[in-house]
Amino acid sequence: MLPVKTILDARNLLKHLQQEEGSLGFVATMGALHEGHLSLVNRSVNDNKFTAVSIFVNPTQFNEKHDFIQYPRNLEDDLEILSPYPIDLIFAPEALEMYPEPDTRTFDFGGLDKTMEGKQRPGHFNGVAQVISRLFDIIRPDRAYFGEKDFQQLTIIRELVRQLDLPVEITGCPIIREADGMALSSRNKHLTPEQRTAAAGISKALFLARDLAGKLPIDKLQEQIISLVNDHPLMQVEYFEIVHEENLQGVRNWSEAGGKIGCIAVQVDKVRLIDNINFSS
Ligand code: AMP
Numbered sequence: 270m271l272p273v274k275t276i277l278d279a280r281n282l283l284k285h286l287q288q289e290e291g292s293l294g295f296v297a298t299m300g301a302l303h304e305g306h307l308s309l310v311n312r313s314v315n316d317n318k319f320t321a322v323s324i325f326v327n328p329t330q331f332n333e334k335h336d337f338i339q340y341p342r343n344l345e346d347d348l349e350i351l352s353p354y355p356i357d358l359i360f361a362p363e364a365l366e367m368y369p370e371p372d373t374r375t376f377d378f379g380g381l382d383k384t385m386e387g388k389q390r391p392g393h394f395n396g397v398a399q400v401i402s403r404l405f406d407i408i409r410p411d412r413a414y415f416g417e418k419d420f421q422q423l424t425i426i427r428e429l430v431r432q433l434d435l436p437v438e439i440t441g442c443p444i445i446r447e448a449d450g451m452a453l454s455s456r457n458k459h460l461t462p463e464q465r466t467a468a469a470g471i472s473k474a475l476f477l478a479r480d481l482a483g484k485l486p487i488d489k490l491q492e493q494i495i496s497l498v499n500d501h502p503l504m505q506v507e508y509f510e511i512v513h514e515e516n517l518q519g520v521r522n523w524s525e526a527g528g529k530i531g532c533i534a535v536q537v538d539k540v541r542l543i544d545n546i547n548f549s550s
Pocket residue numbers: 297298299300304305306308309414415416417418419442443444445446452453454455
């Protein structure tokens with residue numbers, strides 16, 4: 270299927286679809302597609318009559334220009350990967366199509382965007398909110414699918430939808446991992462074989478954290494996990510936080526009510542990776 274490059278063409282195609290009855294599912298991606306993305310596409314295809322996928326490396330969510338330039342892009346490969354799926358629209362605009370003028374909107378997500386990724390990557394979630402609200406406005410999906418791999422992003426998108434009162438249902442989908450536990454990510458493509466082997470230690474540390482949950486005080490567990498990962502000379506932990514899954518505020522005691530999640534960001538040489546583990550599952 271050929272990608273649609275303009276908003277006008279996307280809207281025309283969608284108008285055509287809407288003449289038939291049935292829900293529209295949507296998966297937003299930045300391309301460099303892998304099984305993690307495909308799990309969202311599969312879910313959308315199963316849940317809905319129509320599915321739209323976007324491929325757009327959104328400049329406004331990158332707080333580092335170098336990271337934006339280096340981000341892997343290969344539209345040809347992505348189209349090939351999507352070709353077996355019954356997708357009704359692949360929307361792959363250029364940046365100027367999405368932002369003919371600079372997007373100056375600012376969002377406030379309360380405490381949700383002040384911690385973890387929000388703290389380490391200033392402006393990142395504002396950019397995410399800009400592009401997702403814009404994509405929702407263009408595609409107008411009934412349902413949209415996001416990975417729990419980016420747990421904080423998923424929480425913020427739910428809040429965005431709540432704040433703007435958008436008529437879209439957000440579904441979170443489980444993290445897809447390699448056989449050794451490593452979470453799939455487009456950024457894994459940048460890892461050398463040696464770094465890739467080291468990076469498997471991130472998910473191993475998270476699985477250990479799950480085993481130790483409730484058995485060690487929160488701060489001791491954090492220390493243990495951070496030093497386990499940092500013991501590897503190629504890896505440096507940016508943060509490992511244990512937070513409440515609803516409000517992303519730090520958990521002080523395992524006895525506190527509600528779901529808890531451990532989120533980690535690790536610099537593996539120049540490649541920054543994130544992962545998380547749900548302590549309730
Ligand atoms: P990205 O292309 O990195 O912006 O990701 C697009 C969507 O795919 C987001 O909702 C991600 O959370 C999701 N995603 C990325 N990696 C995975 C994974 N390993 N498992 C499940 N979903 C993922």
